[in-house]
Amino acid sequence: MxxxxxxxxxxxxxxxxxxxxxxxxxxxxxxxxxxxxxxxYSENMEDKVVIITGASSDIGEASSFQIAYEYAKRKANLVLVARRENRLPGISQNARFMGAGHIITIAADVVKEEDCRRFVSETINVFGRVDHLVNTASLGHTFFFEEVTDTSIFPRLLDINFWGNVYPTFVALPYLHESNGQVVVNASVENWLPLPRMSLYASAKSALVTFYESLRFELNDEVGITIATHGWIGIEMTKGKFMLEDGAEMQWKEEREVHVAGGPVEDFARLIVSGACRGDTYVKFPSWYDVFLLYRVFAPHVLNWTFRLLISSEGARRTSLIGTGRPLLEGPPARPRLEGTSPRQVLSSPSSFFSQYSPSSSFSQYSP
Structure with missing residues (x-):
């Protein structure tokens, strides 16, 4: 053998x-x-019902906004779900102006199964059906694993990126069966192309994609699944800006390990909604990332060398301290400190933000 x-x-x-x-x-x-x-034969979304989780953001017209707006242009009825409902009236008003039918907003945490049951039940009570479930809640990071001093962030990252998608899907599936509906999941190219400083995020996205690919076979096309993967997205975080919870520090990170220009968020959102209405199994932005799959399988050393060339080699390790449990003014210690009390847990409450990742960002924010 x-x-x-x-x-x-x-x-x-x-x-x-x-x-x-x-x-x-x-x-x-x-x-x-x-x-x-x-x-x-693209699906006509007029008067169809779309649930969008993670539908708020701190940073400009982010991708979750744009997905809601793209569905609004197709005259769909929208259910916008976010942890903080006060973020949603502005999105709701814009979506209604763009052509959306009825819109309801619900405050809920997608990591909690009971919250998911509540917003799905409320959707059924109001509209009587669910046609598309769009999962956009996500949380990324750009810290080196060995620099973490407060491991309480570990389960939070995995909960948001994995269970924050699985629970809404589990609860909504019976109603999606009735409408032969569609599940749209936000993933990232890192589910198969891991990059430095994204170990937990990449692991969670890999598990997420594997879950939905397995689920697709179980559902046997009775419910469609569109997996959207992206590389760099053109939002303010790729330009060095990020924000934590209301009242927290606003930090600018001018140094970047990889200098790239992201594509427009609007284009990614448009591709996601168009792909979901066509019933596409995958939406990739940009699609040329797939070429790295060949290198990963047949020439992994070449791929590793390429990343090493892209990453700064000036000697000093430059990294975000967000999520590591150290004060922003404190430099990286010689060795990680996993015992005792953390000097300060910067990530006390992750902020709302649609799935994104960028090697230049300091912290991707959470938006269920």
Whole structure:
């Protein structure tokens, strides 16, 4: 058996690449025909009911705003769910101006199953149905794992990024079955392309994508699942700005380990909603990131070298202290301090923000 596996290890990868190269034109043609067909028969969202979790943000017209607005342009009825309901009237007013039908706002925490049951029940009581469930709650970070001194943030990161998507889906599925509805999940390219300083975030997103890919087979197309993955998104956090909870410090981070320009949030939101209405299984922004999959499988060393070239090599480790449990003015210690009382837990209450990640951001914010 070992001899057979050794032989297959040598033969299967190159043979598969050759077959893929010859089949690529035909696959592109088939995908193009499928895209045209799905566009022609795209779902009409007028008077349909869409639940959007994590529908508030501290930072400008963020992606969760834009997703609500894209559904509003399609004249859908919206249920906007956020931890802080006072953030939602502005979004609701704009969405109504853009063409949304009825809009209700609900304060709820998607990490709590009872809250999820409450906002789904309220949706059914008001509209009698659910057609799309859009999960946008997410929380990222940019600290090195070994620098953490307050591990209480660990379960919070995983709860928001994983259970904050699973619980609403679990509760809404019976009603989505009735409408042959769609689940839209926010993920990230890091679910398969891990980057430095994103270990917990990447792990949670990887678990999330695996969950929904498995669930897709269980549902057997009775409920569609659209997994949206993004790379760099053009929001203020990619320009060095972030905000914590109301009244907390506002910090600017001018130094970046990777200098990139993100794509417009509006484009990503438009792709997500269009893909969900077409019933696409994946929405990728941008799609050229997929080429790294080949490097990861067949030339992982090349991929590692590329990242090392992109990351600053000036010697001193530059990192955000947000989420590490140390004061902002305190430099990184020689070794992590996991015992005793943390000097100050900066992340006392994560702020509201749609899923995003950027190597230049100091902390992605939470928005259930």
């Amino acid at each position: 070992d001899l057979l596996n050794s032989f297959l290890n040598l033969v299967v990868p190159p043979a598969s690449l050759v077959m893929l190269a010859f089949a690529w034109p035909a696959l592109c043609f088939v995908n193009g025909c499928e895209w045209l067909y799905n566009n022609f």
